[in-house]
Amino acid sequence: MPRIVKHSRSVITALALVLVSAGALATMATADQSVEPVRCEIRATPQGGMVSLEALAHADRNVSGTYSFHVESAGRSGGTNIEQGGAFSAAPGKPATLGAVTLDAKGAVFDARLKVTVDGKSIGCAERVGGAT
Template sequence: MTIPSRRSSAIALGLLVATLAAGAGFANSGTATQCGIAKSTQGGMLALEGTILSPVAVSGEYRFAIQSSGNGGSSNISQGGYFTANANQATPLGKVLINAGSNYSVVFDVTAGGKKIDCDQDIASLR
């Protein structure tokens, strides 16, 4: 089946507009996708949780890696994989518990919509 050129041009334009609209959440500050690391305590341990919040439904891949050291020893933890997050809903993407007094470093990044986002910053909460 052959699609007339006018119709195929209209379809292509519609797909382009839809693609731009879907990616708009990553480009516009104020409505951009937010991500970061939430800290809390659980049973005397420090909980680190990678979280993402987007104004539009989004899917992609994430990497959440922690190196920690302290009196109890050291650890290297790496989590990651594919995810899907609903619009306007904070979605956890990885979580670890380490000794509360440990020194640690975190690498948390998200790739979605063809863009890589560095999410290493601490967050109190996402809105």
């Protein structure tokens, strides 16, 4: 009988270690599936005959990452192709301005794309502005 109890204890101990490890992995996987800590926004503000495009990151916690802001346009006076990017840090409660451009809005259509990468995960947003004279 003591031999069976000893064997059972070994099996129970091994099983407990497996379950604890599996529980830890499940907890880590759940943490990775949480809502993204960052949201992106492209804010368009008309200013006379111009339009200002501002790339913003909103954070639910302190974060650091990289961004890429791309603006293309076509209008009567030609086209525009602007690339901005780099590193950024953001904190809760105050949007981080990542990049900004001010362009002539007369008859032009602007396609703006923003890509934000934090903790190896990327999110993006896009905005189409303009078309009126």
